[in-house]
Amino acid sequence: MLTTEQKIAARLWKAGQGRWVQSDCKHDSDHNAICHLFEEIRYEINAIGIDRNKNVGLTSLMKGYAALSPGQRSLIENVGWLDVREREKLTNPDGYFDVSIPLSLILGFPEDYRKIVINAKHELILRRAKSDVNAIMQTAPEGCKVVIHKLEWLIPYVSDRRKIQLLKFIERDAPISLSFRTWELYEYPLLPTTSKHVWAVKTSSQLEKPRYVILGFQTSRKNKKNKKASQIDHSNIRDVKLFLNSQCYPYGNLNLDIDHNHFALLHEMYANIQATYYGKDPEHLLKKNEFLECAPLIVIDCSKQNESFKVGPVDIRLEFEAQDNFPADTSAFCLILHDRIVENNPISGGVKKLV
Known part of the structure; x- marks a missing residue:
């Protein structure tokens, strides 16, 4: 296009x-x-x-x-x-x-x-x-x-x-095949006031399994006239795991401690997406301090997947843990980036989604 x-x-x-x-x-x-x-x-x-x-x-x-x-x-x-x-x-x-x-x-x-x-x-x-x-x-x-x-x-x-x-x-x-990556946002509108939570996001087909997942939190911002709706909150997050069936991303623990300024790995995950998603040297928009202040997103690259994922549905599950209980009125947002293929017959006008 x-x-x-x-x-x-x-x-x-x-x-x-x-x-x-x-x-x-x-x-x-x-x-x-x-x-x-x-x-x-x-x-x-x-x-x-x-x-x-x-x-x-x-x-x-x-x-x-x-x-x-x-x-x-x-x-x-x-x-x-x-x-x-x-x-x-x-x-x-x-x-x-x-x-x-x-x-x-x-x-x-x-x-x-x-x-x-x-x-x-x-x-x-x-x-x-x-x-x-x-x-x-x-x-x-x-x-x-x-x-x-x-x-x-x-x-x-x-x-x-x-x-x-x-x-x-x-x-x-x-x-003619029109291949691209589509973006789907899922919302958990009200997290319980606990420090750990498991979110069964969705079950997808093989062809629509995630390639990248971006997780963000907001506390008391949506539809609040005196709050910035474009601000992402870190919610003092300590660890995040993405599960595609039994496969876990990232492999190790994040061990974040934002109160003590330990979030370098989180910023590195954010910065590295450009290298794999666009195939170019990373040039991230936000510096480390701006990242924490404005958009502390958890960016998970799950594009490299086990061969066992070739058949059957894929259950997408997020497990995350904070240092303290999540504040009241906290929402979680999961952005899934996955492949899509549309087939177009330009003379007859037929269009159908293959993925």
Whole structure:
């Protein structure tokens, strides 16, 4: 898929008083605020859904922290990702803003599939969140909401000469495989107030077994108007294990002690995902202190798997332990990155998911 992007122009509205936000309104756009405006985004080809992102704000946040590099800091400001310490502002004093978001930051298909999909109807379905409270951190008693004025989907132009070449290539209507990695977010909404917990995340097929798993925690942040919904909390985590049936990742214990500044292994796991996921030298976005402060994610590489996983379903289970009991109102989020293959017949228009 050639690079596409979504452009949004909007303005903040001061609810209850029926007027546009002015500089006296006490609000602050959250990090990655724009994605929090949408509950779900789906990509369809010929009316068949091939990829989707649920809980767009957190999914794109967790995946983005793992994927982005320091050289992209100026680029992602235009996307609505403020700098990690949020010293920048998204809106002007009158509440106006616009952003341009590459779909590769939101969905796995545009990120991985870099070829032209010809003779097909492409649709992008966006479902707005019920509330904008996760996008705007507010301290004033009256609420603010985002009013979208314009939404555009920008797709690169393909020349007529190139189209003719492609039509000759597809004239036999041979099926074309569209291979990519999709992102699925699972939520454990309320952890018990214990120091250890076992989470049976899901049972997957062989073809959809995880290649990478990213785990994060939040305490009393979701749908709280005075809290940052894009902040990840470390919850004083001590150890995490991922089980795919009986196979365990990582093999050894993490032995974290965040109170005593012992979390180097956690940051190393976060930094190394770029080497295996993208096949490039790691250039992680967050320095060690920024990582702990903003996004202490547990990134588990399970791409190297035992041959015994070739048959049967795969039970995905997480076991994690904290130094103390998990605080009240703590949620866990598990982002699973796995393979997907879609078969497209460009002449007849048939589209089906093989994985």
